[in-house]
Amino acid sequence: GIQVEQSPPDLILQEGANSTLRCNFSDSVNNLQWFHQNPWGQLINLFYIPSGTKQNGRLSATTVATERYSLLYISSSQTTDSGVYFCAVVADSGYALNFGKGTSLLVTP
């Protein structure tokens, strides 16, 4: 099956810092999403981005499908950004979201 690798696995930032999270995938995809799992366990949709670039406030994402990677940028981080960030992809002709292991982010005051 398709492999999804996220880096770094853990990240500690001071409030106000910027960060870049990476997602590499092993095969062509027809869906790529970024999620934030908050401390209560809820999966929050950040971006649906099978290709191209999107921005939403302090967050932005870029997917280069031909090179099989996606990046999530967090600018001016806040303590509420803490949690685990997941990248998930659907392989062409697949029927499941395949999740990476996530990046655990802690933003300190």
Place this chain on the structure above:
Amino acid sequence: EAQVTQNPRYLITVTGKKLTVTCSQNMNHEYMSWYRQDPGLGLRQIYYSMNVEATDKGDVPEGYKVSRKEKRNFPLILESPSPNQTSLYFCASSLVGTLNTEAFFGQGTRLTVV
């Protein structure tokens, strides 16, 4: 508000006592699916449904049943729960069955089987 709703949010039960976790979406989505999340194993698909009366196994279907009698509902049934089914469960839905549209997740159900 467009959403996927799971119930209950938290459940503690005993081994062997049948239970159902409900999932409902109000977005007229064709595709629905169940995942479980476990430490070290990540999120894994249990079952999925491409449309009414069309269900199929995911990666970890053993010990679970599902049904899709109506488009909006996709319940997960544990006929005889065991402690290894203790997990965080998520229901998801997406507009089309090919899953090349955005998927939305419910709030999660924390199940403990003792």
